[in-house]
Amino acid sequence: xxxxxxxxxxxxxxxxxxxxxxxxxxxxxxxxxxxxxxxxxxxxxxxxxxxxxxxxxxxxxxxxxxxxxxxxxxxxxxxxxxxxxxxxxxxxxxxxxxxxxxxxxxxxxxxxxxxxxxxxxxxxxxxxxxxxxxxxxxxxxxxxxxxxxxxxxxxxxxxxxxxxxxxxxxxxxxxxxxxxxxxxxxxxxxxxxxxxxxxxxxxxxxxxxxxxxxxxxxxxxxxxxxxxxxxxxxxxxxxxxxxxxxxxxxxxxxxxxxxxxxxxxxxxxxxxxxxxxxxxxxxxxxxxxxxxxxxxxxxxxxxxxxxxxxxxxxxxxxxxxxxxxxxxxxxxxxxxxxxxxxxxxxxxxxxxxxxxxxxxxxxxxxxxxxxxxxxxxxxxxxxxxxxxxxxxxxxxxxxxxxxxxxxxxxxxxxxxxxxxxxxxxxxxxxxxxxxxxxxxxxxxxxxxxxxxxxxxxxxxxxxxxxxxxxxxxxxxxxxxxxxxxxxxxxxxxxxxxxxxxxxxxxxxxxxxxxxxxxxxxxxxxxxxxxxxxxxxxxxxxxxxxxxxxxxxxxxxxxxxxxxxxxxxxxxxxxxxxxxxxxxxxxxxxxxxxxxxxxxxxxxxxxxxxxxxxxxxxxxxxxxxxxxxxxxxxxxxxxxxxxxxxxxxxxxxxxxxxxxxxxxxxxxxxxxxxxxxxxxxxxxxxxxxxxxxxxxxxxxxxxxxxxxxxxxxxxxxxxxxxxxxxxxxxxxxxxxxxxxxxxxxxxxxxxxxxxxxxxxxxxxxxxxxxxxxxxxxxxxxxxxxxx
Numbered sequence: 001x002x003x004x005x006x007x008x009x010x011x012x013x014x015x016x017x018x019x020x021x022x023x024x025x026x027x028x029x030x031x032x033x034x035x036x037x038x039x040x041x042x043x044x045x046x047x048x049x050x051x052x053x054x055x056x057x058x059x060x061x062x063x064x065x066x067x068x069x070x071x072x073x074x075x076x077x078x079x080x081x082x083x084x085x086x087x088x089x090x091x092x093x094x095x096x097x098x099x100x101x102x103x104x105x106x107x108x109x110x111x112x113x114x115x116x117x118x119x120x121x122x123x124x125x126x127x128x129x130x131x132x133x134x135x136x137x138x139x140x141x142x143x144x145x146x147x148x149x150x151x152x153x154x155x156x157x158x159x160x161x162x163x164x165x166x167x168x169x170x171x172x173x174x175x176x177x178x179x180x181x182x183x184x185x186x187x188x189x190x191x192x193x194x195x196x197x198x199x200x201x202x203x204x205x206x207x208x209x210x211x212x213x214x215x216x217x218x219x220x221x222x223x224x225x226x227x228x229x230x231x232x233x234x235x236x237x238x239x240x241x242x243x244x245x246x247x248x249x250x251x252x253x254x255x256x257x258x259x260x261x262x263x264x265x266x267x268x269x270x271x272x273x274x275x276x277x278x279x280x281x282x283x284x285x286x287x288x289x290x291x292x293x294x295x296x297x298x299x300x301x302x303x304x305x306x307x308x309x310x311x312x313x314x315x316x317x318x319x320x321x322x323x324x325x326x327x328x329x330x331x332x333x334x335x336x337x338x339x340x341x342x343x344x345x346x347x348x349x350x351x352x353x354x355x356x357x358x359x360x361x362x363x364x365x366x367x368x369x370x371x372x373x374x375x376x377x378x379x380x381x382x383x384x385x386x387x388x389x390x391x392x393x394x395x396x397x398x399x400x401x402x403x404x405x406x407x408x409x410x411x412x413x414x415x416x417x418x419x420x421x422x423x424x425x426x427x428x429x430x431x432x433x434x435x436x437x438x439x440x441x442x443x444x445x446x447x448x449x450x451x452x453x454x455x456x457x458x459x460x461x462x463x464x465x466x467x468x469x470x471x472x473x474x475x476x477x478x479x480x481x482x483x484x485x486x487x488x489x490x491x492x493x494x495x496x497x498x499x500x501x502x503x504x505x506x507x508x509x510x511x512x513x514x515x516x517x518x519x520x521x522x523x524x525x526x527x528x529x530x531x532x533x534x535x536x537x538x539x540x541x542x543x544x545x546x547x548x549x550x551x552x553x554x555x556x557x558x559x560x561x562x563x564x565x566x567x568x569x570x571x572x573x574x575x576x577x578x579x580x581x582x583x584x585x586x587x588x589x590x591x592x593x594x595x596x597x598x599x600x601x602x603x604x605x606x607x608x609x610x611x612x613x614x615x616x617x618x619x620x621x622x623x624x625x626x627x628x629x630x631x632x633x634x635x636x637x638x639x640x641x642x643x644x645x646x647x648x649x650x651x652x653x654x655x656x657x658x659x660x661x662x663x664x665x666x667x668x669x670x671x672x673x674x675x676x677x678x679x680x681x682x683x684x685x686x687x688x689x690x691x692x693x694x695x696x697x698x699x700x701x702x703x704x705x706x707x708x709x710x711x712x713x714x715x716x717x718x719x720x721x722x723x724x725x726x727x728x729x730x731x732x733x734x735x736x737x738x739x740x741x742x743x744x745x746x747x748x749x750x751x752x753x754x755x756x757x758x759x760x761x762x763x764x765x766x767x768x769x770x771x772x773x774x775x776x777x778x779x780x781x782x783x784x785x786x
Contacts, residue, residue: 123145255324278448544559740774
C-alpha cells in the first residue's frame with residue numbers, strides 16, 4: 001500500500017477587504033461586495049456558479065424551460081454574449097426581436113432567481129464570424145479594438161443600443177444583471193476577418209492601447225447607462241487586466257481545437273497533448289505568483305481567483321474531430337475549486353445553434369460548423385442533458401450549500417503536487433482546502449488525452465495541529481479511472497464531528513427537527529464514515545453495514561448498495577442526524593429544489609424542472625418514469641403527459657411511477673443514394689411529445705440537413721450519431737420535408753487543372769460517404785401541479 005501525506009497544519013487564510021472597487025446594492029437592500037478571496041452577499045461569502053447560455057443561439061420559445069434546467073443544475077448566475085454582428089449586421093439597423101430579444105431573456109432569468117452577467121464586447125470571439133465584429137467595420141480608416149476615435153464612435157452607438165435593452169433589469173433597478181464583461185481576451189486573442197478567409201486569411205488585431213482602451217470601454221458603457229455592481233475582463237494569456245476597474249477572470253479547457261488551424265512546419269497534423277489542467281496548483285498564493293495558465297499581471301492574493309471560461313464542453317473544429325469526454329468537466333470543476341477558485345464559470349453550459357444572417361448567411365467562425373454550436377455542453381443544442389450536467393450538479397449543490405465555510409478555506413498542496421507530468425497516471429493527484437482544522441480532501445484520477453488507470457491500494461494522511469487524519473483508518477482506498485471526488489474531514493454534522501468520510505457530501509435538508517445529510521460514494525470506493533465517538537449520544541442505528549466502536553473513533557462501514565442510511569444523535573446538542581449514502585450511479589439521479597414552501601430532494605432518471613408551482617419531467621425514449629421524493633409532496637395532480645400507475649415508499653422516499661403513452665415517431669425515409677436521403681413528415685409525427693430528436697448514423701466528412709435548400713443543421717463527423725431537434729421546425733417539415741446530404745471523406749484528392757481552357761475539377765482516389773440509419777427519438781414531458 002502507498003501512503004501519501006499532506007501537511008494541513010497551517011490552514012489560516014489571509015482575507016481582507018476594502019481595496020476592490022466593485023459592488024453595489026439593489027432596492028431590496030441586498031449588497032454585493034468583495035474581499036480579496038471571494039464575493040460577498042450581505043456581508044457573507046457567496047459562491048457563484050456561472051453558466052454561459054447564448055440567447056441568440058436558441059429558439060426564444062424554449063428559453064424559459066432551458067433557463068430552469070440550468071437552475072436545476074445548480075447554476076445561480078447566467079452569462080451571455082451580446083454579439084454585435086447579430087444585432088447590427090447591417091450598419092445602423094439594430095435587431096432585438098425574436099431570439100435576439102436580450103431584454104426578455106434576462107427577464108426570464110430574473111423571474112427564476114438567477115443573476116446575469118452580460119458580455120457586451122465589442123469583440124467577443126465566441127466562435128462567431130469576425131469574433132462578433134460586423135463585416136462593415138472591415139477596411140475602415142481606423143484600428144478596431146483600440147482608442148481610435150473613429151472606432152469608438154461605433155462602439156458608443158452599440159453600447160447605447162445595448163443599454164436601452166437592459167434598462168429596468170440592472171441590479172440597482174431591482175433586476176438580475178449584476179455584472180458586465182468588457183471586451184474579451186484583449187491583447188490575447190483575435191479572429192479572422194471572414195471577408196478575406198480562403199485568400200489572404202487576414203486577422204483582426206489582438207487589441208492595442210492596453211489598460212487605457214479597456215478603461216475607455218468601461219467609461220463608454222457607464223455613460224450609456226450600463227451600470228452594474230461588477231465589471232469583469234478575461235485575464236489569461238497576458239490579456240489586458242486593469243484590476244483597479246475590473247475583476248480579472250480565468251478559465252481552462254481540456255480540448256484545444258484551435259491548435260489545428262494550421263499544420264505544423266513539417267506538414268504533419270499535430271497530436272493533441274495531455275493538458276496540464278488536471279495537475280493541482282495553488283492559484284491564490286503570493287509565493288507562487290505564476291503557474292500553468294495563470295500568469296496574473298497583479299499580486300495573486302489581492303484579488304479573488306474566479307473563472308468565467310472553464311470548459312463545460314468544446315466545439316469541434318474542422319481539423320479536429322473528437323468524441324468529447326464528459327468526465328473531464330466535473331474533474332475540471334473540482335480542480336479549479338481545489339486551486340482556490342470561489343466562483344466557477346463554464347463556457348458553454350448550454351449549447352445552441354448559430355442564427356442565420358441577413359447580409360452574411362452564416363455567422364459562425366469558419367473553422368466550426370455553420371449552424372451547430374452544441375459545444376458538447378452540459379445541456380446540448382436541443383436541450384439534451386449530458387453526464388457532465390448530472391455530475392457537476394452534485395458539486396454545485398455542495399459549493400452553494402456550504403459557501404460560508406468553503407469560501408474561507410485555504411488551498412494546501414503536498415510536496416511536488418504541481419510538478420506531476422500530465423502523462424503520469426500512476427501517481428496520485430491530491431490536494432486539500434482547509435480552514436480552522438476542517439477541510440476537503442480532493443482526489444483526481446482524470447487526465448485528458450491519456451488512458452487513465454484505476455488507482456488502488458493507497459492511503460492519504462492529513463497532518464493537523466493535534467492529530468493525523470488517515471483516509472481510511474484501516475485498509476486502503478480505491479478510485480476508479482476518470483473519477484474525481486472531494487472527501488470531507490473534521491466536518492461538523494450538527495454537533496457530530498465527522499472525522500472523515502470516504503464519500504462526497506452533496507447537501508443536507510432539515511425535516512421535522514432532524515437533519516439529513518446526503519452523500520455519494522465515489523466510483524470504486526467503499527463508503528466509510530469515521531465519527532468522533534464522544535460527539536455521539538447512544539447507539540448508531542444502521543441496517544446495512546458494520547459499526548466499530550473505540551473510545552476515540554466510531555467507524556461505520558456501509559454495505560455496497562444503491563442507497564444506505566444510518567442515524568445518530570449528537571451528544572451536546574441532542575440533534576438527530578441521518579446520513580444517506582448513494583452509489584455513484586444512483587447519485588446521478590439526485591436533484592434538489594424548493595417546492596410547496598420547503599426544500600426537497602428528488603431521485604429520477606428523467607430531467608426534472610420545478611417552476612411556477614409545477615413539476616415537469618422530460619424523458620427521452622422512456623415511457624416508464626419513476627420519481628422519488630423526500631419529504632413527500634402535500635398533494636399533486638397530473639396535468640398532462642402520463643398516468644400515475646403506482647405509489648409507495650422506499651427508504652426515505654415516496655415513490656411515484658408513471659406510464660407515458662408510447663408515441664411512435666413515423667416518417668418516410670427515401671434513400672436517394674448512399675450519401676443522400678429525403679425525409680417526409682405528417683402532422684401526426686410531432687403530436688404529444690416535447691421534442692423529436694433525429695438520430696443519424698453515418699460515415700463521411702460533414703453532415704448537412706436542409707429544408708428546401710435552407711441549411712438548418714450540420715455536423716462534423718466524429719463517429720457518433722448526429723442529433724437534430726425537429727420540434728421547432730414542425731410546420732416547415734410537414735410542408736416541405738427535409739433532405740440530408742453527407743459530404744465525402746476524400747482520400748488522395750487533388751485539383752486537376754491540366755487543360756488549355758479554364759477547366760479545373762477536384763478529383764480523388766476514393767470518396768467515402770454513407771448514411772447507415774435515420775431514426776426519430778421522442779422526448780416526452782409529464783407535467784403535474786402541486
